[in-house]
Amino acid sequence: MAEALRIGVAGLGTVGASVVRVIAEKQAELARQCGREIVVTAVSARDTSRDRGIDLFRTAWFADPAELAANAEIDVFVELIGGDDGPARASVKAGLEAGRHVVTANKALLAKHGVALAEIAERKGVLLNYEAAVAGGIPVIxxxxxxxxxxxxxxxxxxxxxxxxxxxxxxxxxxxxxxxxxxxxxxxxxxxxxxxxxxxxxxxxxxxxxxxxxxxxxxxxxxxxxxxxxxxxxxxxxxxxxxxxxxxxxxxxxxxxxxxxxxxxxxxxxxxxxxxxxxxxxxxxxxxxxxxxxxxxxxxxGAGGNATASAVVGDIADIAKSRPGFQHGPVFGRPAKELKPYKQAKMRSHEGGYFIRLTVHDRVGVFAAVAKRMADSQISLESIVQHASDLGDAALKTVILVTHETTEAAVRKAVDGITKDGHLADKPQVIRIERAD
Amino acid sequence: MAEALRIGVAGLGTVGASVVRVIAEKQAELARQCGREIVVTAVSARDTSRDRGIDLFRTAWFADPAELAANAEIDVFVELIGGDDGPARASVKAGLEAGRHVVTANKALLAKHGVALAEIAERKGVLLNYEAAVAGGIPVIxxxxxxxxxxxxxxxxxxxxxxxxxxxxxxxxxxxxxxxxxxxxxxxxxxxxxxxxxxxxxxxxxxxxxxxxxxxxxxxxxxxxxxxxxxxxxxxxxxxxxxxxxxxxxxxxxxxxxxxxxxxxxxxxxxxxxxxxxxxxxxxxxxxxxxxxxxxxxxxxGAGGNATASAVVGDIADIAKSRPGFQHGPVFGRPAKELKPYKQAKMRSHEGGYFIRLTVHDRVGVFAAVAKRMADSQISLESIVQHASDLGDAALKTVILVTHETTEAAVRKAVDGITKDGHLADKPQVIRIERAD
The missing domain is CATH 3.30.360.10 (Dihydrodipicolinate Reductase; domain 2)
Structure with missing residues (x-):
């Protein structure tokens, strides 16, 4: 069997404690699956005295997570500190630069610095795994x-x-x-x-x-x-x-x-x-x-210590199954340097169905005015329902419109027009409808 | 960029043709993701003349899939022939023994010979991937x-x-x-x-x-x-x-x-x-x-040429991302030699809820007889519904029982008893209930 894979974990909150516990409890089974043992050899956490219900007796402690990340005695640095900058970013960067594989659950960090970190990982030929960062234990990454x-x-x-x-x-x-x-x-x-x-x-x-x-x-x-x-x-x-x-x-x-x-x-x-x-x-x-x-x-x-730990341990196991010289696919599917600039579609051009709920004064002509505004915006309606208002005021009515496919711009124009007409007794509510099987 | 990964595909039915087409159409994108090109260099199919809507002009043809599998000019052998023995088994075996990675969609083959084939793959240090064999394009493997x-x-x-x-x-x-x-x-x-x-x-x-x-x-x-x-x-x-x-x-x-x-x-x-x-x-x-x-x-x-091809191409891409010397995890999660013999639980000891539908003669005492048989088997009932029979005969009634958690043995005993009592006008129907969120 190959040498044990040495893990350093920074951040021992609910998720960190779960990760340490799962690795210890499933040691034999993980070794069987990965062909080598996985051992947490070092940790970093602010509070060194708190009882987390896990055995850290033979584990090295580091005050500075970045120092842990760069330490040559670990193979994988697991960042569970959180936050989009500060010690989380510093330690992940230090780990990657030092040639450590990194596993993180930190969505805020990746959302802000993911591409830059991926470039370092790919340059150094190490893995940056982050299954736990999106949808917890669901293997969507x-x-x-x-x-x-x-x-x-x-x-x-x-x-x-x-x-x-x-x-x-x-x-x-x-x-x-x-x-x-x-x-x-x-x-x-x-x-x-x-x-x-x-x-x-x-x-x-x-x-x-x-x-x-x-x-x-x-x-x-x-x-x-x-x-x-x-x-x-x-x-x-x-x-x-x-x-x-x-x-x-x-x-x-x-x-x-x-x-x-x-x-x-x-x-x-x-x-x-x-x-x-x-x-x-x-x-x-x-x-x-x-x-x-x-x-x-x-x-x-999608959340919770164990579900998140499940994803983190899966990421670690993938690294354990790899061997020196192995190059995995790029961090975000394509090489970080080749990721294209994001070209944003304007929200006003979004197309879809819309639900519009209006609270109107119960007066002659209101309904016609609403209908005219929708027609002026070229919005065709799938259904119109009018009933007593939920606000318990007999002088008010609720009108609910469901549109066929239209654009956000058209809906905003129509709703602005209806608001200007002065028939509304409450803020209009607009909710998008999404096609789903 | 590393050298191209050379693929040999045996079996050019709907799935095989899809695989060849997807690899050709997505060549640039796959190369970007995998760091090397993926090219189908050889195929084997019974009918060499049929138009499959794919370009096989520069592709080598092999009459014998096992010969293709063992050919040193390919890196990955893709088996899409089907069948739990014959050419499918022979070619997968030949490919693994010759040190080729193998991708297959063949559930029947794996169900019958999977462990033996996994042992060869693990001994040879090659991958045997089979995502398409279960639930088509769903990445369950x-x-x-x-x-x-x-x-x-x-x-x-x-x-x-x-x-x-x-x-x-x-x-x-x-x-x-x-x-x-x-x-x-x-x-x-x-x-x-x-x-x-x-x-x-x-x-x-x-x-x-x-x-x-x-x-x-x-x-x-x-x-x-x-x-x-x-x-x-x-x-x-x-x-x-x-x-x-x-x-x-x-x-x-x-x-x-x-x-x-x-x-x-x-x-x-x-x-x-x-x-x-x-x-x-x-x-x-x-x-x-x-x-x-x-x-x-x-x-x-779960099926269809494209969904299955999606899984096959995913399996091939995993191989393309790996490099010589890399050892992936074992074929069935644990080393084939360590897979334990399957210890079957007796179906009679299955525990769960049951739906029982009986068509009974509408006579005095039938209901009591049914209830007694259930009680004798220690089965407690969640609901009992009796209504006119679907068979359109006024002399018949339908009785529907839903049980609380019980055992298969108890249900069989009760239903056998009810059958023996002579009140049934049709075969009893028993359907298991499964807990699901």
Whole structure:
């Protein structure tokens, strides 16, 4: 048997502790699968005294993760510190420059510095694996980077944030408001004390930007992503969606269009009978549409110590199975130097169906005015429903429009016009509809 | 750039032609991803004159696939001949013995000779890749063999045969009989002229046997699989399932139990709200449950020239990314010599919920007799529904029982008893219920 693969782990939070424990517990089985032992020989964490329920007795401790990363006594540096700069970036860079393979779960780091880090890894001939950075334990990186070679991706979309999906699932199941569910989610540990990063879609955007690069061979451009969170989704939206045969999910979507690549994160109506609509709670899912294969869907646990550790250990095992002299494929599917600049499609040119919910004053001519604005924008309607307003005011009505395929620009123009007409008693709600099998 | 990877393809049916075409069409992109070109340099097929819509002008032709496989002018032998013996087996064996990497889509061959072939591959230090052999274009082999390292699998189950799922989907959607749908499926090319191999579950069993080995590190034992096909599923079953909140799917299931490993293929009721219940038509799906990750589900196209070619090209690309001296992980996850003998769990000890549909003579005491037989077998019932028989005979009634968790042995004993009591007017129908999220 080959010599043991020596692992240095920086960051011993929930995920780090899980990684150390899984490697220890599955030592014999991993050796059987990889043809060599995998051993955590060194760690770095701020708190050296906390009991993490793992045996670190014979493990070397490093105060500085960058020093651990560059240490010649390890073969693989595992970065689980988090953050898009600071010690995470410094240590990953130091590790790669020193010729260590690196495994990271850090989506923020990759979204910001992924291409630069990939260039170092490819220059040094080492692996930079990051399965855990997107959709937790779901092997979407491996699938896109390896299994789909030969396929041209047309669209990739998914439920990439467990907190948002948990909130939307409970809002639908229990009929309670966003604020109520959020508070409960915070109490139960499914949402952070400051939930902005999750509920406003930034976390989804980071993950989507990585998938976009893998899908389309472009440089990572997380800042160019159109972003809408779920905090303004109401029970009225969820009920109207259900009546129309849809369910609301926060999706990240990247697709090839004539005017460039669309990257967008927003609440989305998906058909209730689609597979992705059945993805409940903290579960994540990714759908990939390609020219050769067609549509592939992967769903599973998107977060949590063990699910993330599963992906990290899978990445380490891939390195353990490789041997000196081996060159794996490039970090983002294509050589980092050849990744093309990201050409952003304007959100205004997005084409699709739209759900529009209006709260209007119950007056003669309102309906005609709304219809005229839609017609003026060349928007053809699939359905129109009018009923009593949810706001409990008899002088108000709710009008729900579902459009056929149209453009974002046309919808914005029509809704702006309706707003100017002065018939609205509340902010108009616009939710995009996404085709899904 | 490294030297081109030279591919020899044996078998130029739908899949073989797709593989040759995809490699040619995606040549530049594959080279970018793999760091070297992939070129089909030689082929073998019985008919040398047929127009397959692909350019084979500069390609060497071999009459004997085994001769092609062993030829020193190729690096990878791709076997797409089919069949569990004969030229497929001879050529794969010849290729491995000659030190060629081998890619195959042949589930029957692997189900019968997979372990012996893996031993040769591992002894020779070459790769034997077979992603296309199970669930077509879904990367389930890569997921189980690579991504889930560190996980212990507890259960793997799936919809592994597109023909069966297509028939069941149409039976439910259109309310027509098995025979009618089968005839139409044959006309449309979704079912073979002799459909036995698909509809009686053998095809599913072959694929399941491969997944079982990957999941549990056991030798492949396709012949030990409990088998029931879908030909006796009726509209009465499908309607009753829908009323109870279930959908009927032909599943292959392998799970770890106290008495060994259960491998079974049978029509199964899955909850309508589960993800796997939304897998319609020819689509396949595989669910994998592990100790670390939890439940992962993959769904996508399970058959067809392009979907299968996608998996074959992915396998070839993995080889192209490797370099001389590289040793990949073992063929079935663990070294072939260390695969344990398969210890079969007796089907009689299977535990689960059961759906039992009885057609009884409408007489005093029948219901009591049925209830007594269930009680005598210690079976507790979740629900009992009695209604007019579907057979249109007023003297008959349909009784539908859904049991709580019980054993196969108990159910068989109870149903045998009910049959002996003489109240049944038709063959009793028993369908297992499978837990699914």
């Amino acid at each position: 491996k699938t896109m980077r390896e299994a789909l070679a030969g396929n041209t991706v047309n669209r990739v979309f998914g439920i990439l944030n467990g907190t948002c999906n948990y909130i939307l699932t409970r809002m639908e199941a229990e009929g309670i408001s966003f604020d109520e569910v959020l508070k409960d989610a915070q109490r139960l540990g499914y949402a952070e004390a400051d939930p902005t990063f999750d509920i406003e879609g930034q976390d989804t955007a980071h993950k989507l930007s990585i998938l976009t690069s893998l899908a389309f061979g472009t440089r990572i451009a997380a800042d160019d992503i159109y972003l809408e969170g779920i905090s303004n989704i109401t029970q009225a939206d969820i009920r109207a969606a259900a009546e129309l045969g849809y369910r609301i999910k926060l999706l990240g979507v990247a697709q090839r269009t004539e005017s460039g690549i669309e990257q967008r994160v927003h609440p989305t109506m998906v058909p209730t009978a689609s597979v992705i609509a059945q993805v409940h709670g903290v579960t994540n899912a990714v759908a990939i549409e390609t020219d050769i294969l067609g549509e592939l869907l992967l769903s599973g646990p | 890569k997921t189980m063999r690579e991504a889930l390292a560190g996980n212990t699998v507890n259960r793997v189950f799936g919809i592994l045969n597109g023909t069966c799922n297509y028939i069941l989907t149409r039976m439910e959607a259109e309310g027509i009989s098995f025979d009618e749908v089968l005839k139409d499926a044959q006309r449309l090319g979704y079912a073979e002229a002799d459909p036995t191999f698909d509809i009686e579950g053998q095809d599913t069993a072959h694929k399941l046997s491969i997944l079982t080995s990957l999941a549990f590190g056991t030798r492949i034992a396709a012949d030990d699989i409990y088998l029931e096909g879908i030909s006796n599923i009726t509209q009465a079953d499908i309607r009753a399932a829908a009323e109870l909140g279930y959908r009927i799917k032909l599943l292959g299931v392998a799970q770890r139990t106290e008495s060994g490993i259960e491998q079974r293929v049978h029509p199964t009721m899955v909850p309508t709200a589960s993800v796997i219940a939304q897998v319609h038509g020819v689509t396949n799906a595989v669910a994998i449950e592990t100790d670390i990750l939890g439940e992962l589900l993959l769904s996508g196209p």
